[in-house]
Amino acid sequence: MRLPLPERDRLTLGVEEEFVLADPVNGGVALAAPRVLALLDGEPAVTPEFLRFQIETATGIRTGLDELRADLLGLRGLVADAAGHAGCLLLASGTPPCGDLPGLPGVTAEPRYQALAARFPELIPQAGTCACHVHVGIPSPALGVRVLAGLRPWLAPLLALSANSPFAHGADSGWASGRYPLWSRWPTAKPPLDWPDVAAYSASVDESVRRGEAMDAHGVYFYARLSPKYPTVEIRIADVGLTAEDAVLCAGLVRALVVTILEEARAGVAPRPVRTPLVAASLTAAARDGGPGHGIDPFTGEVLPQRLIVDRLLEYVHPALLATGDLATVERQLAAVRAGETGAQLQRALFAEAGSPGAFVAKLASATLAGASCSSPARCPVTVHEG
Template sequence: MRLPPLERDPLTFGVEEEFVLADPVTGGVALAAPRVLELLDGEPAVTPEFLRFQVETATGIHTGLDGIRAELLGLRGLVADAAGHAGCLVLASGTPPCGDLPGLPGVTADPRYQALAERFPSLIPQAGTCACHVHVGIPSPALGVRVLAGLRPWLAPLLALGANSPFAHGVDTGWADGRYPLWSRWPTALPPLDWPDAAAYAASVDDAVRRGDAMDAHGVYFYARLSPKYPTVEVRIADVGLTVEDAVLLAGLTRALVVTILAEARAGVAPRPVPDRRVLASLTAAAREGAPGHGIDAFTGELVPQRQIVDGLLDYAGPALLAAGDLAAVERQLAVVRAGKTGAQRQRALFAEAGSPGAFVAGLAAATLAGTGAPGPASDRRPRPALPIR
């Protein structure tokens, strides 16, 4: 089939990353986010998260991967510098890898977060997972809902490529992406449905709020959703990448998928139907084994090497990657992943080499800052202010 015409101008995109703050001696979490944010003196690109051992960064609007990469490097360096002054380390890990978690006492002193903890107290003891969220600008909610349907079979390979959370409490969980089963305990942490239109999507969000499964639209945690804040599709399935290049890979692939699905929608090509059970099975397999293992092909239900599923993604989105000038960067990082250096694999290698929890988190912190250069004073490393993603 001939590919429908792609976007004439590149779609804008941006990336949000969530990080763990860790004690450099014990390796456990450090409830230092308030101090880190105080040291950053109102920097708009860095914000608090649900728990006081987390912070989140957000890039501005970009049209190319070079801009995404540069800003992510700057933001990681900025946060690490402040964290160093606060006596802790910054870790890009989907789960806190070492030590016990604080539970309710660790919830950020914000009315919304406090209310969330009161509504879902049983989920708080294992809360504090960290993701990479990729926002891609869309022309309308109607087309955005069509994009969500088209993304369903491709969420699993994105999860597998981004898997970066094999440890919890200093123990290997057996999952490449241990964040996925924890995050999926939230009532609305679900794959997007194949909604017929934007009204049906809005009704699903309203129903979740009415049932008490979410406090509001911001608390509806579909793995991919229409952002309640920006005119974007927000893909939330992957762990925060261990390195900036991991995040760049996810950003490039995600935008290319959105571009390709939009082109099909405008050409009247209907999305290939994929049963919910296959989507869920493909996600579980991807989270368990990651990119090196086997996965479930969401289209066929067959057990195949995850690499084969990723190759299918690349074939599908490759023309969009080429048109945007992103293909070389994506293929370069895919080669790294295929050489056995996913986030989960690198974490396990660091753990095997470390002689203590402190040494392990020091290795993770160094990997988190790869490519940023030596952290300097915050005033020397400030990125440009974050802009609303549109």
């Protein structure tokens, strides 16, 4: 397989991470995002989210995983420092792990979010999940639609590897990714289809808006989509990683998938067909059991150990990982995940060690900052504006 090796041909990467703000005493959510954002004084890489206990960061546009890691670590340190000044903790968890949720009173006071809450009030009581969104630059929307079709069978192993939300209301939900079933209640949160072209993709988006399932294209929450804002494909299936290394692993695998699918498109290779019910079933299995459990092969419907499905993913993208120089980084973190260090497994271990909700979220906050430091004056500590 011919793959793009020159540096100029590397597909760009960017990652958005959503976080929970937690009360350090009782472990519940802290409606502190406005205060944290005020302390950051307009930092463009940090923005509000749907609910006031959430906050989002966005890396720069990068070509290397080392650069991406530096951004992720710097942003986590930056926001955690501001959160500390605001009296709360920053948690990388796909769901708020402890306490009750505020519902409608917790919605961020921005017109778009208020309108979203008014349209879908029944979804607000369990809203507030946190994801990792990976953006990969694409040559054209037409090729982007081809990428979406090729991604369909590989969304489940990406979810299994990233699963990091086993707790809600201070109890184990029984899901490795409790975020997935909650997020999937939104009308447009579903797998991408095998659209034949951009016109068909756009018609599907327009139809969702026409039906009232979304306010506009930005509110169409396909698990992978053409970004309505950037010239990228945006893969939204992953939970926010407990550590920055989890996000790096996800980004490396996602880019390798996009590179591989683009090469197949250039070679005239059609995507291997997969039935949407099997894609959905594979995602549910991945969310339920995570990396250590069993999954469903989306091509055949066979029940297999999830590790075998991940092995097939790695084999599929191996040439692309070599071409991008990402193989060693991906294999190193994948080995840690296979050794029992998935986000969900680590959360469960930390919960077993903690004697109280406050102690549990303190441990999660520490894990969130693994590898981060506040030594860079450009990032940490924050120039705190107390006024």
